[in-house]
Amino acid sequence: MLFDTVFVISVAIIIARNLFSKQGKIGISLLAIGLSALLTASLTPYYVSFIKLPNQGLVTIAYYIVTYLLLYVLIAVPAIILSSTVKIAITGLLLGLVTHLLPIALSATLLDKSRVYPLMTPLFAKLPPIDVQALGSWFRNLLPGNH
Numbered sequence: 001m002l003f004d005t006v007f008v009i010s011v012a013i014i015i016a017r018n019l020f021s022k023q024g025k026i027g028i029s030l031l032a033i034g035l036s037a038l039l040t041a042s043l044t045p046y047y048v049s050f051i052k053l054p055n056q057g058l059v060t061i062a063y064y065i066v067t068y069l070l071l072y073v074l075i076a077v078p079a080i081i082l083s084s085t086v087k088i089a090i091t092g093l094l095l096g097l098v099t100h101l102l103p104i105a106l107s108a109t110l111l112d113k114s115r116v117y118p119l120m121t122p123l124f125a126k127l128p129p130i131d132v133q134a135l136g137s138w139f140r141n142l143l144p145g146n147h
Helices: 002-020 022-042 044-050 056-101 104-111 117-125 132-142
Strands: none
Touching: 002 056, 002 104, 022 056, 056 104, 056 117
């Protein structure tokens, strides 16, 4: 149950950061602005041929703006969802791998009544046996000053 709690908290943090981070919005916004502007411009002949209203100038501009905003939302929102989904999957797999590498006594307390970890068990069952001490010494050798 503790594993699921940690996973859900990390999912909430990832989603909140993706929704409220200015850097992510700026990157997605620039892409969405460009694509929606291109798509809106490609729809111009259709607006000219199908919209026959008395005040065509202002109405056409309003339709351009509405189409642009609609296309912007359709492009930007899936990008945020896809980015969040990829980050959640990576976080879940890393959390599961770390739990898999822990000693059995410690991992058993984390995984008691877990609903998420059993979904990942087939992935970790295919891993070869990992020598944690050799892995730790390898990481220590990567640090500067340990050569």
